[in-house]
Structure formats: C-alpha cells, structure tokens
Amino acid sequence: MANPEKFDIIIVGAGVVGVASAYYLQKNNPDKSILLIDRLPAAGQANTAMSAAAVRNMFASSTNQLLTDTTIKFIEHIQSELDHDLMFEKTGYLWLLSEKKFKHDSVQMWMQRMKNSSIHYQVYEKDELKSMIPGLNVDFEGDEEAELMNLEQVDYGLFGADCGVLDPTKLVEFYLEEFKTMSDVKPMFGVNVTGLTLVADPPLDLPGEPHVWQNKRVGGVKTTEGDFKADTVVLTTGTWANELLDPVGIDSRTKAKKRQLFVVHAEDKEPLMDILFSRGFNDLGCIPFTILPSAGVYFRPQLQEKGFWVGCGDKFGRAYHYVQQDSYDNGESSYYENSIYPVLSKYFPGFQDSRPVNSWGGGYCYSPDAIPLVYKTNGIIAANGPSGSGIMKADAMARIADALYRGETHAELFGGKKMEANALSLQERKVEIESVII
Amino acid sequence: MANPEKFDIIIVGAGVVGVASAYYLQKNNPDKSILLIDRLPAAGQANTAMSAAAVRNMFASSTNQLLTDTTIKFIEHIQSELDHDLMFEKTGYLWLLSEKKFKHDSVQMWMQRMKNSSIHYQVYEKDELKSMIPGLNVDFEGDEEAELMNLEQVDYGLFGADCGVLDPTKLVEFYLEEFKTMSDVKPMFGVNVTGLTLVADPPLDLPGEPHVWQNKRVGGVKTTEGDFKADTVVLTTGTWANELLDPVGIDSRTKAKKRQLFVVHAEDKEPLMDILFSRGFNDLGCIPFTILPSAGVYFRPQLQEKGFWVGCGDKFGRAYHYVQQDSYDNGESSYYENSIYPVLSKYFPGFQDSRPVNSWGGGYCYSPDAIPLVYKTNGIIAANGPSGSGIMKADAMARIADALYRGETHAELFGGKKMEANALSLQERKVEIESVII
Known part of the structure; x- marks a missing residue:
C-alpha cells in the first residue's frame, strides 16, 4: 500500500x-x-x-452570550466593513411570555445575566405588543380548546434588537x-x-x-x-x-435530534401580510423572529419570499439519536398539521387555514x-x-x-x-x- | 386489542x-x-x-465514597447479620504506584478526601511491598523493553482493607x-x-x-x-x-464499553501460588485485588479456583458504543497476549508463560x-x-x-x-x- x-x-x-x-x-x-x-x-x-439561519445573542449563560455576541458582531463586520453581503437583517428576536413565565426565576436570571454582559434587550407589555402586532391573540379567556392545549396567555414580550437572520x-x-x-x-x-x-x-x-x-x-x-x-x-x-x-x-x-421547518407564504393573504409586516420592532418594518409562549413553536420572517419559516423546538418526546438519521431530511406534514398549526393559529389567527408550501428537516447537535x-x-x-x-x-x-x-x-x-x-x-x-x- | x-x-x-x-x-x-x-x-x-465482582470504597469523589461505603457495609450486614452467604471476602484493594503518580495532586487529593470521609487506607513503601509480595518486580532498571512499554516503577502501595470480592x-x-x-x-x-x-x-x-x-x-x-x-x-x-x-x-x-476478564490458574505453578498467597494484607493470607502502575492492568485473587481473574481498564483507544454490542460477550485471546500479558509478566514475572484457561466479556456503563x-x-x-x-x-x-x-x-x-x-x-x-x- x-x-x-x-x-x-x-x-x-x-x-x-x-x-x-x-x-x-x-x-x-x-x-x-x-x-x-x-x-x-x-x-x-x-x-x-x-x-x-437566525442569530441571537440573547442567551442565559454568559458563555453562550460571549460566543454569540462576538460571532454576530463579526457577521456584521463581514457585511458592512468587508463588503461581503451575507443578507444579514436585524429583524430582532421576540419571546412572547406569560406573566408566570416572565416572573419565573429562570427568566429573571436570564435578563439579569444579559444586563451583566451588556446584551441589549427590551421588555414590551401586553398592550404595546397588541398595538404593534394587531394579529396577535394575547389571551384565551373562555377558549376551552386553548385550555386543553395548555396554551399560556401573552403578558410580556422580551425583545432583542441585535438579533437577526442571514443567508448561511x-x-x-x-x-x-x-x-x-x-x-x-x-x-x-x-x-x-x-x-x-x-x-x-x-x-x-x-x-x-x-x-x-x-x-x-x-x-x-x-x-x-x-x-x-x-x-x-x-x-x-x-x-x-x-x-x-x-x-x-x-x-x-x-446527541442528534431532528428539527423541521415549514414554509408558509403570506403573499395575497392579508392577515398573514399584516403579521409579517408588523411595525415598530426594526428598520425593516417586519415582525421579529418570534417564539410563542407554549409548545416551543416559533417562526422567522422571510422577507425575500414574503412569508414565514415555522418550526418547533420540541424537547421531551422527540427522539435523540446517536448520529443523524436519513429520516431527518424530510419535513412531516402531519407534524405541522397536528402539532404546530393548532398552536400557531391560536396565537396568530391569521395563520388559520395556512398550509406549508415547502418543508425540510435537519439535525440539531445537542450538548448536555x-x-x-x-x-x-x-x-x-x-x-x-x-x-x-x-x-x-x-x-x-x-x-x-x-x-x-x-x-x-x-x-x-x-x-x-x-x-x-x-x-x-x-x-x-x-x-x-x-x-x-x- | x-x-x-x-x-x-x-x-x-x-x-x-x-x-x-x-x-x-x-x-x-x-x-x-x-x-x-x-x-x-x-x-x-x-x-x-x-x-x-470486587467492591471498594476507595474512590476520590465523596459521592462515590458514600455510595460504595454504605453499599459494602450493607453487603457485610447481609452476610454476617442476615446469615445470607455472599462469599464476601475482604481481600483488600492494592494500587501499585510510582513515586511520580503517588505525589501527583490527583492521588494526594484522593487520599485527603478518603481521610475526610473516614475511609481507611494504608500506604506501603517499596521495601514493605517487596517483602510482602516477593514475586513483585518493583523496578525496571536497564530493562529497555520496559522502557519502550512506558512501565512505571513501583514505589508505593495504596491499600484499603475494607474492600473485597464477592459472588454477585x-x-x-x-x-x-x-x-x-x-x-x-x-x-x-x-x-x-x-x-x-x-x-x-x-x-x-x-x-x-x-x-x-x-x-x-x-x-x-x-x-x-x-x-x-x-x-x-x-x-x-x-x-x-x-x-x-x-x-x-x-x-x-x-455509554457502553467492553471489558474482558481472563482466568489464569495458579495451581501447580509455584511462582503463581506464591503471588496468590502473598501474606500480610488480610486474614485470608492472599494478595489483594491489585492494580498495576501502568496500562490499566489489574487482577483479583480467586481463592476457590486458586487463580486470578486478570483484566485491563483501557481508556482512550477502546471503543464506546451507543448500547452494548454482541461482540462484548467474548474474551479476545490476542488482547491478553499482546496488551495485558506483556505488562503483567513484567511486574509479576511469575505470570511468565501463563495462558488464560477461560475468558469472558461484558459491558461497563459509563457516565461522563x-x-x-x-x-x-x-x-x-x-x-x-x-x-x-x-x-x-x-x-x-x-x-x-x-x-x-x-x-x-x-x-x-x-x-x-x-x-x-x-x-x-x-x-x-x-x-x-x-x-x-x-
């Protein structure tokens, strides 16, 4: 040989x-x-x-804050000073939280640690959120379905303006x-x-x-x-x-875990366009990357194709694997329909009757x-x-x-x-x- | 259904x-x-x-000390007070250590933590060890082979009398x-x-x-x-x-990792019988469970069948697996010959020409x-x-x-x-x- x-x-x-x-x-x-x-x-x-392909410096550990804050600043540096367009857009990140969760030690510590690390963030109250995102449903008073689904109401929004999306x-x-x-x-x-x-x-x-x-x-x-x-x-x-x-x-x-993204188009659908172009959060005049209070459902705005990428960070109940599996490659339409859609359309009724036009899967590589x-x-x-x-x-x-x-x-x-x-x-x-x- | x-x-x-x-x-x-x-x-x-099937309370973490010390005391309780014979024999455990390793922070901290937890142990110096185990080779002065094999000399023995073996x-x-x-x-x-x-x-x-x-x-x-x-x-x-x-x-x-044990008989082999019945450590008049200074090689005495079970705790280089594999079931004779035997026979020349009469494998379940x-x-x-x-x-x-x-x-x-x-x-x-x- x-x-x-x-x-x-x-x-x-x-x-x-x-x-x-x-x-x-x-x-x-x-x-x-x-x-x-x-x-x-x-x-x-x-x-x-x-x-x-969203980036945020809003982490609770000072380690992740340091890793992400410096990486995002380098991303900005590449785009603005090295003139290499990464399509980095500062949409911001927005966590929608119930009062109970907002007041919880873990969220209070998260905010305290961000303060300590000079990570900028802003707290919106329910009324402000409601006026900035008219399409947002903040409570489920009398909605028995929502109660069965364990959906928490929206009392606060935790927003970070230095976060955004890019083209990886x-x-x-x-x-x-x-x-x-x-x-x-x-x-x-x-x-x-x-x-x-x-x-x-x-x-x-x-x-x-x-x-x-x-x-x-x-x-x-x-x-x-x-x-x-x-x-x-x-x-x-x-x-x-x-x-x-x-x-x-x-x-x-x-360990590896599957994640999926579902593309929902907003064009020609006024309620979705209204959500997508919620104003007041950023210079782009669009809704931030948004995390719902319950079930781990989130979406990012996708301005080029006028729509959303919708996902879900399910924890217990979603399999880990030793290494990535071939089955990670595909989005599962039943997952959108039965797990994501019911939650999404409760908080954002504009998503009612939405169906993804595209979907894909990939792997998260988790450390303990x-x-x-x-x-x-x-x-x-x-x-x-x-x-x-x-x-x-x-x-x-x-x-x-x-x-x-x-x-x-x-x-x-x-x-x-x-x-x-x-x-x-x-x-x-x-x-x-x-x-x-x- | x-x-x-x-x-x-x-x-x-x-x-x-x-x-x-x-x-x-x-x-x-x-x-x-x-x-x-x-x-x-x-x-x-x-x-x-x-x-x-050996048990020891000689750990470096206070957690493992507590878990094992109480478990071993319950084992003694079952055998002596509940009259259920577990064939528990207090052979003791003996770590053979070079001066360099003995003086190392990790061993000093180990001894300190045992003192703090009232775990009894005893330190033997080279000369004492030599007189108690005449078959032990404590240094390799001029032995080029031993040098190539990275074998450290024996300067100290760290002995715990409350450890032993049993029938699981x-x-x-x-x-x-x-x-x-x-x-x-x-x-x-x-x-x-x-x-x-x-x-x-x-x-x-x-x-x-x-x-x-x-x-x-x-x-x-x-x-x-x-x-x-x-x-x-x-x-x-x-x-x-x-x-x-x-x-x-x-x-x-x-994670799972394979371990193997090799049975070496001492009967009719005077040098091995001399090692097996090394006196002074315990009431049984036998050599303790013994860990050599190098390569992770160890053996336990097996008094009923007059012999030793020999093993090796190899770390880097021995595969982890997601779950136990069928290949764990067998001992590999080449592993004894090429990896264990060369080390064992240097420290204990009585093992020269020894061949295992039996072997088996099993799995360790490691936590980080x-x-x-x-x-x-x-x-x-x-x-x-x-x-x-x-x-x-x-x-x-x-x-x-x-x-x-x-x-x-x-x-x-x-x-x-x-x-x-x-x-x-x-x-x-x-x-x-x-x-x-x-």
Whole structure:
C-alpha cells in the first residue's frame, strides 16, 4: 500500500464551524498544510443549510452570550466593513411570555445575566405588543380548546434588537473563499471520512499496535478515497461526531435530534401580510423572529419570499439519536398539521387555514448543557455540540479551536474579548447550563 | 386489542441495581404492584454476572465514597447479620504506584478526601511491598523493553482493607428472594422490553397523540409479550439505557464499553501460588485485588479456583458504543497476549508463560463523571451509569431511586447516612468528577 499523503491538519466537516476553523487555522498558521474534507459535493450543504439561519445573542449563560455576541458582531463586520453581503437583517428576536413565565426565576436570571454582559434587550407589555402586532391573540379567556392545549396567555414580550437572520451559504462562502486564497491544499468534497486512524506514539511497528501499554493518538483519517495522515485532526462534524469519536473511545457528549421547518407564504393573504409586516420592532418594518409562549413553536420572517419559516423546538418526546438519521431530511406534514398549526393559529389567527408550501428537516447537535464542546485531546481538536446555534457561534468556536491548536491559554474573539481556551473542554469545562434553548 | 395490564411500577432490567430497586420499592411501598422484567431467563445474568465482582470504597469523589461505603457495609450486614452467604471476602484493594503518580495532586487529593470521609487506607513503601509480595518486580532498571512499554516503577502501595470480592449472583438472589416474598406480582424473565410508551396527560384520545402541545409522560412499556401500563417505569438497564431513553428524547448521558476478564490458574505453578498467597494484607493470607502502575492492568485473587481473574481498564483507544454490542460477550485471546500479558509478566514475572484457561466479556456503563445517574423525570425513574461499579453502588442507588419514587428530598443509605435524592440527577447534579476509575 502506498504511503498515505500527510497534512499538518485535516478538518473533517465543511459546515459553518468547519470552514470558519479552516479560515482561522490557516490565517494564524500560514505554513501549515490544511486539508478540508466533506462528504457532500460542496461546503455548508448539510445542517448549516437546513437551519433557520437566525442569530441571537440573547442567551442565559454568559458563555453562550460571549460566543454569540462576538460571532454576530463579526457577521456584521463581514457585511458592512468587508463588503461581503451575507443578507444579514436585524429583524430582532421576540419571546412572547406569560406573566408566570416572565416572573419565573429562570427568566429573571436570564435578563439579569444579559444586563451583566451588556446584551441589549427590551421588555414590551401586553398592550404595546397588541398595538404593534394587531394579529396577535394575547389571551384565551373562555377558549376551552386553548385550555386543553395548555396554551399560556401573552403578558410580556422580551425583545432583542441585535438579533437577526442571514443567508448561511453566504457566510460559509466567505470563510471558504478566504481559506482557499491562503491554502495550497485543495479542499476535498464528496469524500466520506469513515474513521479515525489510531497510531502508536512512538510507533514500534508491531502487529496490532497500538497496544494498551503504548502511548497513542489519532494520526489521520480513513476515507472513501483512501487514508490520509495528519498531526492534528479537527472534527467539525456536528451530528455525526459519535460515528468518529466513539470508535476511538472518546465520548463526544453530543446527541442528534431532528428539527423541521415549514414554509408558509403570506403573499395575497392579508392577515398573514399584516403579521409579517408588523411595525415598530426594526428598520425593516417586519415582525421579529418570534417564539410563542407554549409548545416551543416559533417562526422567522422571510422577507425575500414574503412569508414565514415555522418550526418547533420540541424537547421531551422527540427522539435523540446517536448520529443523524436519513429520516431527518424530510419535513412531516402531519407534524405541522397536528402539532404546530393548532398552536400557531391560536396565537396568530391569521395563520388559520395556512398550509406549508415547502418543508425540510435537519439535525440539531445537542450538548448536555446546550453549550458547545471545543477541546483538544490525543491528536484531535473537536468543535461540536452548538445545540442548534452553530451559525451564531461558529466564529467564536473556530477561534477557540485555533487557540487550542496553537497551545494558547486564551482565545481572542472578535472585538478583542478573551476566553479561556479550555473553558469548553470535556475535562475542564467552566460553563453555566444554558436555559434558553429553542 | 385488549387493554394492557397495568402496574404501579414496572422495573426494566433485573441486574443487581434492578433487583435492589425492586426490594426497596416494594419494602417501602408495600401496597404498590411492582413488575420486574428482564430479557434474560433469570436475574443478574447480564453484566452483573460478567463483572470482576470486587467492591471498594476507595474512590476520590465523596459521592462515590458514600455510595460504595454504605453499599459494602450493607453487603457485610447481609452476610454476617442476615446469615445470607455472599462469599464476601475482604481481600483488600492494592494500587501499585510510582513515586511520580503517588505525589501527583490527583492521588494526594484522593487520599485527603478518603481521610475526610473516614475511609481507611494504608500506604506501603517499596521495601514493605517487596517483602510482602516477593514475586513483585518493583523496578525496571536497564530493562529497555520496559522502557519502550512506558512501565512505571513501583514505589508505593495504596491499600484499603475494607474492600473485597464477592459472588454477585448470591447478592442478586438475596434482593430478588426478599422482593418475591413481599410482591404479589411474579417477575417476568425472558421478556424483552422493546420500547417505552409515551402517553398524553391527560389523554384526549386524538390520533397520533401526544402532540407537542400536550403534557406527556412515559406510561408503560412495549415488550415481546405485549404492552404493559405503569404509573412509573424504573429503568435499571445499564448499557442498554440509550435504546429506551433516546426514542423518548431523554439523553441518558451513558455509554457502553467492553471489558474482558481472563482466568489464569495458579495451581501447580509455584511462582503463581506464591503471588496468590502473598501474606500480610488480610486474614485470608492472599494478595489483594491489585492494580498495576501502568496500562490499566489489574487482577483479583480467586481463592476457590486458586487463580486470578486478570483484566485491563483501557481508556482512550477502546471503543464506546451507543448500547452494548454482541461482540462484548467474548474474551479476545490476542488482547491478553499482546496488551495485558506483556505488562503483567513484567511486574509479576511469575505470570511468565501463563495462558488464560477461560475468558469472558461484558459491558461497563459509563457516565461522563464516573458517578451514577439516578433521576426522576416524566414518569421515569432511571438508575444507570455506575461506570463499572454497579455491584458496589447498587444498594445506595436503589435507596435513592426509592426515595425519588416516594418524593423524599433525601435518601437514607445503610447505616443512616443521608444523601440528597436529586444529587445524582441530570438537572441538579451535585457531584465531583471521579478520578479513580479502573
């Protein structure tokens, strides 16, 4: 067998975290050869493309606040200063909350922590909301159906103006193109990484090595196009992490869960157009990304196609999987009809009789505390588990991965803020549990 | 379809944690109907039976110290006061350590925490060890092979006299027989639980319920013998936890890993008999359960068959799995020959030319912090993830599961010590990371 080709770094997975990692690793280690591999025909085509592509800095943990706030500011920087249009639009994020939930310790702590981190937000009361969104139903007095459905009324709106939506393929393109201008190694697309190679360190060339008494590390990857060697393998594989990490005995701590988005068009439907163009929240004159008080139902405005992308963050009752399943690819119309629609049309009667014109599915890569895992161990650097918010954390995660590669104790995030490089690690994790996941 | 039979509690998995849970739940809730189910033809036949069946209270986390110390004291109580012979023998546990490791912060903290918890231990120096175990090789001066193998020399022995070995099938029998005398429900063996049933709460009898806007909980199990309903399903499934919990959207946080044991006979082999009957450690006049300084190799004495059970706690490099695999069942002779034997025979030259007469495999159920997970959520009580020490934690884990069932804030462990009932939960976990896992 020919000696496998060798690189300094192999990056597995060209989603948004992978291409951002490629960019920072090459930028800060210009002499290193970096091979970027993805099993799909191009970058950013898996869950990055399937995402609702909304970004928010309104998290409850100071870690997620830092990761997202700096990433979003870098997104703004790309668009406004580097003149690379990402179609980033500051629609804002709006949580609709019952009084009970608003007064709950967890929401009060969330707001307090945002204050501490200078994350701007605004509280709207019911009457203001009602006047800004006339199509919003704020209470269900006497509605027995709503009571059976456990629907909480709307008493408050928690709004963040620095949040928004973007086109993730354009963000992927930015990182990838910049990486390609710096790198001598052509990225490989359509190549599936089937396993990690374990090597003895030092090698003794014994049959079956590495044995338990040998030092060992990951020394490369096996792919559908043959084996490649590397000093460091960077894993930005999202919902496929376990497939590569479990066989070498590393617990990724992540699990995959299906999410779906349903496209509802508003054009020619006055009640939906009225909801979509609710004024007063932003310069776009549109409704923000909105999270309903109950059942995890949410939607984002989609101004280009004059409509909404509707989703649902179901927790208990929606299966986890070891790795992403093929069944994640499709939206299920019965899910919209029986689970999402009944809730949506109660809060926003304008959605009555709405039917999605399109739908798709993708995977969330959950960590147990809903904060990403970025760590270096045994020849691997892994950056995974963004828990549904990879696009809004990618820039920070990639900078941390690069700091770990260079052996720095701290990563410098966009705007100069520092973060301990091992704060997101498996062993020295220093994070609060994130309570605001959608 | 006939209306499924209903129980107050269904316990899935009749390993040692399952039968202990059945015992405490029935004892403290005498009016409740409790069905115990296992897919094997009898209790305790899966990983409980495959274990090295050694018990120790020498852990580094105060949580594991409390769980094991009270469980071992209950084991002694069963044997000496309840006159139920468990073949529990206090062989002791002996860690052989290099000076570097002994002086390391983690070992110093381990000893300090044992002192704080009144866990008795003793430190032997090299010369004492040498005189008590003449067959022990304490250094490898000039041995190039040993250097290539990264073998650390023996400078210290850390010994715990309150540790030992037992027959786990007898412990399982104790709990099961006691449970059966109290219960009106006959345990079901040879019945495989294939899934958990999710029910809407309250039920609305809608097709496809529970929908996302309904409250839901686990309301029973699907089995190869039909469906059964229950108010509470207790999961003591060890390495199969993900198979049942992932589909309902609960991350068990556990992973399975294969472990193997190899039986080496000492009879008629003087050097091995000399090692086996090393005197001075215990009243049995035998060598303790012994952990070598390098590569995770360990053995336990087996006095009845005059020999050793030899194993290896390999960490990085040994695959994790989502659930236990069929390939766990067998010992691999090449693993003994290439990985274990070279290490064992360096420290104990008496093992030279030894070949195992028997071997078997089983599964460890790891949690990320090597401390069990016991929690109540959505109709489930789960007690899993003992991380290779289920037998020595089962009694305490079962008492905590019962306290959670009864809604108590604290569990009373054997000897009257209390533990917060939610200390081992997913959400309110209050534990130190355990550093002394074998």
